[in-house]
Amino acid sequence: MSLSLEGHTYVVMGVANKRSIAWGISRSLADAGATLVFTYAGERLGKNVRELADTLETDTYVYPCDITSDEEIQSTFSQIKEEVGTIDGLAHCIAFAKTEDLEGSFVETSREGFQLAHDISAYSLTAVAHALKQNELMPEGGSILTMTYLGGERVVQNYNVMGVAKAALDASVRYLANDLGESNIRVNAISAGPMRTLSAKGISGFNTVLKEMEEKSPLKRTVTQEEIGGTALFLMSDLSKGMTGEILHVDGGYHIIG
Numbered sequence: 337m338s339l340s341l342e343g344h345t346y347v348v349m350g351v352a353n354k355r356s357i358a359w360g361i362s363r364s365l366a367d368a369g370a371t372l373v374f375t376y377a378g379e380r381l382g383k384n385v386r387e388l389a390d391t392l393e394t395d396t397y398v399y400p401c402d403i404t405s406d407e408e409i410q411s412t413f414s415q416i417k418e419e420v421g422t423i424d425g426l427a428h429c430i431a432f433a434k435t436e437d438l439e440g441s442f443v444e445t446s447r448e449g450f451q452l453a454h455d456i457s458a459y460s461l462t463a464v465a466h467a468l469k470q471n472e473l474m475p476e477g478g479s480i481l482t483m484t485y486l487g488g489e490r491v492v493q494n495y496n497v498m499g500v501a502k503a504a505l506d507a508s509v510r511y512l513a514n515d516l517g518e519s520n521i522r523v524n525a526i527s528a529g530p531m532r533t534l535s536a537k538g539i540s541g542f543n544t545v546l547k548e549m550e551e552k553s554p555l556k557r558t559v560t561q562e563e564i565g566g567t568a569l570f571l572m573s574d575l576s577k578g579m580t581g582e583i584l585h586v587d588g589g590y591h592i593i594g
């Protein structure tokens with residue numbers, strides 16, 4: 337049981353900038369010696385991701401992938417199989433909901449806003465897992481990891497439709513774990529405490545939740561990218577090979593407080 341990932345390759349989806357949780361995960365995996373394959377959506381982000389990838393000491397690849405398109409997911413993952421070969425795991429750090437659906441009353445959520453949030457923040461995990469299987473990217477098995485939040489387990493004011501999408505994501509982790517276990521593919525989630533990321537800027541009332549975390553969490557502080565990265569390293573490594581369908585809270589213990 338080791339924590340070195342030398343000779344292992346992981347796909348990381350969702351790096352936007354150096355404050356992204358996906359970037360914290362990438363740094364931890366790279367520091368352990370892993371080769372990383374980044375995917376991004378939108379050319380603007382592509383530039384950011386390439387610049388960040390070039391700062392790592394390890395081998396890196398960068399591909400565009402708009403996860404709202406089944407064709408693009410299929411073509412990206414077949415290209416990865418072609419050019420990189422098989423992989424040992426994948427970190428899915430992708431979510432989106434319209435700003436107007438991240439404030440006010442959930443009851444006013446539009447059909448379109450609900451579908452968009454679920455398509456990007458929940459269904460995309462299943463679509464990616466399917467593409468991994470179809471392209472035989474993890475023939476010996478591997479580890480799939482996604483990011484979730486407490487607002488999918490209980491009401492967090494303003495999180496609204498993203499909370500409902502995270503509940504769908506959490507259940508998807510369990511059903512994918514069930515389907516893929518016989519292929520030795522594990523599927524888990526990290527439920528991270530609030531952090532000042534680009535995404536967090538889109539949620540009204542975010543600063544209040546951050547302050548509450550520092551006051552009420554057992555550790556009396558917010559968590560860092562390095563702490564999320566360390567748990568991701570654990571979930572991608574042999575040390576967690578007995579775990580699947582699990583949601584690990586890396587939130588300073590906040591979720592145990594009523």
Ligand SMILES: CCCCCCc1ccc(Oc2ccc(Oc3cccc(O)n3)cc2)c(O)c1
Binds near residue numbers: 495535545
């Ligand atoms: C009121 C809740 C405060 C704690 C929220 C912690 C958190 C922070 C960021 C999270 O990730 C996203 C990702 C996309 C997202 O949708 C966005 C982000 C920016 C702009 C926009 O139009 N939509 C909202 C949250 C997330 O799922 C959870």
